[in-house]
Amino acid sequence: MPSLTPLLVFAIVLLVAENSMIVLPSATGVSxxxxxxxxxxxxxxxxxxxxxxxxxxxxxGLTLSILRKKRYTGALFNCAQYLLAAASASVSYVALGHIxxxxxxxxxxxxxxxxxxxLVLPQVALNLGEHPRRVWVDMRPALPNYLAFGLxxxxxxxxxxxxxxxxxxxxVIPAIIARKAxxxxxxxxxxxxxxxxxxxxxxxxKDPYTAGHTERVAKYALYVGEELGLSPPRxxxxxYAALMHDVGKLAVPKKILNKPGRLTADEYTVVQRHNQVCxxxxxxxxxxxxxxxxxxxxxxxxxxxxxxxxxxxxxxAHIVAVADAFDAMTSxxxxxxALSQEVAIEELRDKAxxxxxxxxxxxxxxxxxxxxxxxxLGYEEEIAExxxxxxxxxxxxxxxxxxxxxxxx
Numbered sequence: 001m002p003s004l005t006p007l008l009v010f011a012i013v014l015l016v017a018e019n020s021m022i023v024l025p026s027a028t029g030v031s032x033x034x035x036x037x038x039x040x041x042x043x044x045x046x047x048x049x050x051x052x053x054x055x056x057x058x059x060x061g062l063t064l065s066i067l068r069k070k071r072y073t074g075a076l077f078n079c080a081q082y083l084l085a086a087a088s089a090s091v092s093y094v095a096l097g098h099i100x101x102x103x104x105x106x107x108x109x110x111x112x113x114x115x116x117x118x119l120v121l122p123q124v125a126l127n128l129g130e131h132p133r134r135v136w137v138d139m140r141p142a143l144p145n146y147l148a149f150g151l152x153x154x155x156x157x158x159x160x161x162x163x164x165x166x167x168x169x170x171x172v173i174p175a176i177i178a179r180k181a182x183x184x185x186x187x188x189x190x191x192x193x194x195x196x197x198x199x200x201x202x203x204x205x206k207d208p209y210t211a212g213h214t215e216r217v218a219k220y221a222l223y224v225g226e227e228l229g230l231s232p233p234r235x236x237x238x239x240y241a242a243l244m245h246d247v248g249k250l251a252v253p254k255k256i257l258n259k260p261g262r263l264t265a266d267e268y269t270v271v272q273r274h275n276q277v278c279x280x281x282x283x284x285x286x287x288x289x290x291x292x293x294x295x296x297x298x299x300x301x302x303x304x305x306x307x308x309x310x311x312x313x314x315x316x317a318h319i320v321a322v323a324d325a326f327d328a329m330t331s332x333x334x335x336x337x338a339l340s341q342e343v344a345i346e347e348l349r350d351k352a353x354x355x356x357x358x359x360x361x362x363x364x365x366x367x368x369x370x371x372x373x374x375x376x377l378g379y380e381e382e383i384a385e386x387x388x389x390x391x392x393x394x395x396x397x398x399x400x401x402x403x404x405x406x407x408x409x
Contacts (some may be wrong), residue, residue, distance in 0.1 A: 002044040004051030006160060010040040011056055018060060033060055034112060035149035035156075037086045041093050042157020042207065043109060050090045057086025058199055077123065085115040102156075109150040113143065131371065133226050140232050192287055196243050199281075206250055207257050212382055218242040220323035223367035224360050229313075238316050241294035245320050248278030261336065294320055318357035321363055324357065330376035341376040342369075 014036045037056060044052040060082025092107035121139065125132045155287040200214060225235045249257060250276050256267050257325040263271065267272055282288040329344035339347075344363055352358040368375070 002049070002055075006040065006043045007052055007055060010043070010091060011059060014040075014056060014059055017047060034116075035153040036143040037082075037089065037112070038105075038108065038150045038153030038171050039157040039160065041086075041090050042154040043160040044090075044157075050087065053086040053090035054083055056120045056287065060086070081116065081119045081123075083341045084119065085112045085372055087110060088115045101158075108154075109147060112150070132401045192240070195285065195287075197246055200243060202250060203246065209252060212244050213331065214243050216327045216331070217320065217323045219244065220326055220364060221319050223371075227363035228319075228359065229369050234316070236296075237290065238294065238319060239292040240288070241316060242323060244278070244288065244291055244318050245295045245324060246274075246278075247281050247295070248274030248276070251277040262335070292387070293317055293329075315357070315360075318360050322360040324355050326364060326375075331380060338377045338380055342375055342377070344376055384390060 014033055018033050020030075037053060039052050040056050041049050058079050060079055089112035092111040093104045096104040096107040116154045116185045117139065121132055121135055124130075125135045129137070203214060218239050222235060222237050225238045230238065246394040252271055256263070256270060259267070279292050282295060293314065326344055326348060329339045329347060330341055348356055348361045348364070352361045
């Protein structure tokens with residue numbers, strides 16, 4: 001049995017920490033509670049660490065926001081999950097204690113992180129109906145916090161053995177600073193999201209089809225990015241760029257966007273200006289400037305001969321190009337009915353190595369097949385209404401319509 005005083009002290013700090021957590025977009029919570037558990041384990045020492053951590057961890061799900069909503073099952077799950085994670089950390093700490101403090105600390109951190117992720121990730125994925133990969137992308141950036149806060153927690157716990165409760169501010173002050181910093185990061189991220197939503201809504205007001213198209217292109221781009229192992233920051237950058245790839249269409253007259261037939265040379269020239277408008281808009285917004293190469297058509301075409309020279313941003317441009325083409329072919333547009341998924345994939349593979357990046361094409365095909373999803377003719381969720389019924393034609397363009405025969409671009 002651990003000493004009662006440190007158990008009560010750290011229990012109070014834990015409850016305060018749990019009720020000041022920050023919720024991520026995936027609905028997972030981030031709080032300094034882990035640091036408190038590690039500090040308690042360090043304070044208990046090898047004697048009483050396991051039972052003390054279990055008692056402390058059992059209060060890890062007692063948050064007022066959940067209890068007020070009478071989500072008692074959720075609170076029970078959170079308490080059990082934290083109890084198991086804390087128990088695993090303390091057992092590792094005790095088992096490795098004879099090797100040395102650093103080995104015990106590393107084992108405790110690894111055990112807590114592993115158990116916590118294994119239990120939380122599938123639960124969040126099931127609750128939100130999201131693929132576990134998407135939840136993992138949201139959770140992964142928080143992993144370094146385990147190392148930093150775990151180290152601080154163990155050090156505070158060991159100091160507690162010498163100085164007692166006066167060391168509690170060493171836990172509280174860094175936790176407050178970290179929370180404010182993380183909250184500021186999330187506020188900035190939300191501001192970016194709000195800016196993106198403004199542009200998407202503007203596109204939707206101009207052309208309802210284009211709005212749905214951009215959302216789907218962003219989804220397919222993330223599929224490819226995840227298959228290719230892009231990091232969470234790059235996936236977020238890729239998503240933003242995919243959402244903005246058609247922002248230049250705000251400068252294209254609606255009658256041209258929704259023209260059921262092929263374009264004249266003059267109309268085609270007007271359409272092509274949308275790429276420069278896209279560049280002009282993105283360069284005027286600070287956090288969007290880095291998206292220019294991906295969102296515009298500048299690097300969209302695959303160049304087999306320069307593959308080794310291509311930067312990561314060029315790869316993102318290739319991803320958006322494949323996602324854009326796939327959705328263009330599998331959705332009904334003003335100038336053509338949707339094609340079947342099989343035809344679209346065949347067309348992508350046929351142009352792989354010349355127009356499209358082969359790795360991106362296969363990554364998209366793999367991602368869609370693994371999810372068992374179907375797109376294209378007969379599987380469209382929403383079909384935009386056009387003044388003239390779109391004709392059933394061949395593969396056609398994967399972009400903004402084709403030129404009339406004999407017309408010069």
